Amino acid sequence: MTKTWMVTGTSSGFGKELALQLAQKDDVQLIATARKKSDLDYLDQYNHGQIKKVLVDVSKPEEIKSAAREALAFSKQIDVLVNNAGLGYFSTIEESDMAAVRYMFEVNVFGLAEVTKAFLPQFRQHKSGTIVNISSALALTTLPTMGFYSATKYAVEGYSDTLRKELAPLGIKVLAVEPSGARTNWSGASSQKQVPQIADYAGYQQMVETMDEGVTKSPGDPKLIAKAIIDAVESPDTPAHLPLGEFAYNGGLENLQGLVKEIESHKDISLSTDD
Ligand SMILES: NC(=O)c1ccc[n+]([C@@H]2O[C@H](COP(=O)([O-])OP(=O)(O)OC[C@H]3O[C@@H](n4cnc5c(N)ncnc54)[C@H](OP(=O)(O)O)[C@@H]3O)[C@@H](O)[C@H]2O)c1
Structure with missing residues (x-):
């Protein structure tokens, strides 16, 4: 049976790979969003009427509303919504430019929430479907100079975990991808950087300066990541969380096991405060 997918931020990266793979499937209708129409020209060669391009800046709630109207006019039922659009910001916490941090929250957290809200009524109406939120390994563990980025993705995790509980009785799944x-x-055009100026943080200078290079050399292959996401959604046992790559798996486990150990070590104090 044909399923309709809507993916935000399909101009590049994971979103573009998802769109490319979905555009070539026989059983998929695709709504691909971007901020600039020409960024979606790459889809033309696959389009035989099953692809709809929609322009939306997810930091603009009015644009989200009209994008939702356009999407639902194209397909009465959106089966899978992938909230992928997002950006990074690299700086020590103390030196972060709060205007840039607020904008990142607008896109990574509130944009994702506004897009989801625009489609929740139709998910509830059909009592089926999957909402995929692209989180990050940096929501399972943390690294210096990526604190506020992590904060946006930890917010996405808390939001997704709660939404999953609220929607499970209605037959709607929520998958957080890490x-x-x-x-x-992501670390290039989609991000801002602030190289540490305070001498106490000099040890992190190189980390921020070489961020672009680091990500260009990352082991993570967007094609394999997009395939893993599609497979997880199509599986009858869609997981709640999908950590991808060695850092997410090992770094995430190490951090979470440390957290469990710490909580257990304070058990007496924790249980002493209820009267
Ligand atoms: N790459 C990684 O290492 C990594 C790891 C974990 C998680 N992630 C997450 O994966 C998601 C996709 O990022 P990516 O790695 O594929 O990076 P990317 O290649 O930079 O793609 C980011 C996408 O988000 C879009 N976007 C940014 N701001 C937007 C806005 N205000 N409204 C609408 N779209 C907007 C971009 O559109 P424009 O072209 O118009 O800017 C682009 O299509 C993000 O949520 C990111 O945080 C990335």
């Missing part, structure tokens, strides 16, 4: 570093534009 990719490790992958070769996309």
